[in-house]
Amino acid sequence: MAKQASTLTGLLVVNKPKGMTSFGVVARLRRVSGQKKIGHAGTLDPNVDGVLVVALGKATKLIDLLQTRPKTYQGTVTFGYATESQDADGEVVEKKPLDEGLDEAELQSAFQSLEGDIIQIPPIYSAVKVNGRRLYEYARAGQEVELPRREATIYEFKPTSALRWEEGQPYQSIDFEARVSKGTYIRTLAYDLGKSLGLPATMTSLTRTAGSGFSLDQAVDLDKLMEMSEEEVEKQLLPIADVLDYERKDLTDEEYFAVSHGQKISKWPKNESGYYQLYYDQKLIAVYFYSDEDELWRSRYQF
Structure with a gap:
């Protein structure tokens, strides 16, 4: 059986x-x-x-x-070299050994300059799709492709350690924390941090500490x-x-019949968020959203 x-x-x-x-x-x-x-x-x-x-x-x-919900990362960026993938897994494509330590004030300013709404250009060795193919597929085939520009929001980007020299190497590293929007490439953020200082840079470690x-x-x-x-x-x-933070509404028998069949609802007044999580007999049944175009409530999720 x-x-x-x-x-x-x-x-x-x-x-x-x-x-x-x-x-x-x-x-x-x-x-x-x-x-x-x-x-x-x-x-x-x-x-x-x-x-x-x-x-x-x-x-x-x-x-x-x-x-769609923000994600938080903790990682390390190393200044002085860059790789094709912008992380430690890629081949080194640029080196600029450091003769002296980075200026702390300039570095802090560089972190702050990348907060807010930004445009990123992801590395060729990434899973971003162009014309139905992932960028790394073009790279492995040795084919040229125009890299796309992607919007991202950086809510917070800050150092979490002092600068340190890599043992026996002319490179400096610093730990960071970043709270970002969907679609943000943290390795590109690390690369762009170096770029703003006129230096090649590579993300050398990363952990997602919060998401969704x-x-x-x-x-x-x-x-x-x-x-x-x-x-x-x-x-x-x-x-x-546990995922939903919308206002709760408990349904009558008549409302339950309508909602369970995915029917539109016109009699409920619009609330502040424009969403309801709907319950019947203490069970989550659906999520409805208010359509401004139709001026009524429509089904978003059925459970």
């Missing part, structure tokens, strides 16, 4: 280890959870560890929402999850409601 498909629904906050793709994390969790409907919010490069939020079952509907509304202290190590049974994994799941 075939094993019944898993009905697990909720969110797992995973501490992704270095050396693994985000897709690899999802593939492993699909096996241990038995849930085929599973995805992650916000890709982490293989050499980056930290918070990776994984959605299972009906929670996968919220991935687009989760991805969850922090590293809420995350479970992937290795621990892989040792769990499906029932134990279920105990680690956070409910969908």
Whole structure:
């Protein structure tokens, strides 16, 4: 008799280890959870560890929402050389050894200059798509392609350590913290920090400490999850409601019938956020949003 498909629904906050793709994390969790409907919010490069939020079952509907939320990173940038990928995994393409230490005031000003709304040009060795192909595919094929310009918002970008010399090397490094919008390339941010100082620079380490509304202290190590049974994994799941911060509305029987069939609602007054999370019999049923164009409420998510 075939094993019944898993009905697990909720969110797992995973501490992704270095050396693994985000897709690899999802593939492993699909096996241990038995849930085929599973995805992650916000890709982490293989050499980056930290918070990776994984959605299972009906929670996968919220991935687009989760991805819009700010992310926080802690990392290290090294000045004096740059690589083709703008991180430590790439081949060195430029060197400018430092004769003397960087000026602390100039460096602080450079950090501040990159806060706010900025335009980034991602490296050729990245997963950004151009004409249906990822940039790294063009690079590996030796083909030229115009690099796209991407908008990003840097909410905060600051040093978190003193400058230090790399042992036996004419390079200086500093640790940083960055709180950023969806789509920000932190390695490009590190590269641009060096560029603003007239120096090649490389992101040499990175950890995502928060993302999609969850922090590293809420995350479970992937290795621990892989040792769990499906029932134990279920105990680690956070409910969908933990993601939502919209005003709650409890439905009448009549409203429940309309909402459960995805019908539009005109009688509710517009609230401040333009969203409601809707409950019936103490269960989350749906999220509705107010359409200014139609002047009525429409279904955004059904659970």
